[in-house]
Amino acid sequence: MYDGKIPKKRYKRTLQFLKEVVPTSQTILDLGVVNPFSEIMKEHGYSVTNTRGEDLDLDTSAVQTNEYDVITAFEIFEHLISPFNVLQDCKAKKLVASVPLKLWFASAYQSKTDERDRHYHEFEDWQFDWLLEKAGWHIKKREKFTNPIKKIGIRPILRRFTPRYYLVYAERI
Template sequence: MINSYRKKINSEYSHLDTNTIRWSKTLDFIGTCDAVNSGLDIGDRTSFTVELEKVFGCAFGNTNIDLDTDEIQGKYDVITAFEIIEHLYNPLWCLEQIREGLLENGRLYLSTPVGKPYFLWSPSHFHEIHRKRLNFLFKRAQFHIIRQDTFKIHPTYFYFTGFRPFLRGIFEKVQIYELGINK
């Protein structure tokens, strides 16, 4: 069964203001990198996948599988999972599969919303995980945090357009991580 919390990716998705801001801040977090031999972007291919290929200097594959039950094929220097785990029934399974798909010194770049009150969740999210619980999840999946950051995904004026957007200004952030495999 395909996860009903999975968001449909189409050309409209690539042009949303929130994605443009998120992708820009994600590239700022990644920074400049040495070229790698192989990369995998978890989820559907988007225009952001092309940007990742430029940053890492290699072609990126994408997944077209049920991330709650299917295995990731191949071994990669870099795997990215941006805004993925909040849509999954079982994020631990996906993280374990990612770990198996990384080469020994490989890196996982992952982002997900910081947990916020349930009434502010996106309808397509099955989980929104607070930082402390996410750290436990990484540890259970045998990852360690190399570095982390948080950022907002809306322009400042958005948070003053109503009561709910104002609450989003207080609670809504994206947490982003660079992770390595525990040895």
């Protein structure tokens, strides 16, 4: 599908982080429907099952199973009204998640055409850390990175050196 190339810097960085903390022998439940990154994980030897698009704010049963070693959630928690419920109900012992960081120079993302594609939260790193800790997770590794875009303007310049994404590996306490 991708001819061995990872199409976006974010995917490359996330895959590198995942390889550092999760061996391919472990089973993964990826929150969200099948997506380009879940396909990339499979192409790199991971056994990945995706959730079916259920509203995780209302139904956390998908994460309440002992069938998986790891839960992954890449840019999912910002779309939930209450990510705490999902994080607390997870039965897997490991979590790899990323969230967009709150940027002082840009407001939270809100799609004009898709009411499901809105950010209820854009976290500061310490807020996401506290959320994980309160839900019973211990952070073992974290990383922030930028996501420059090829446009002209003040915001694109700021995006070159302002971290936009926060990746975390945590284990159940």
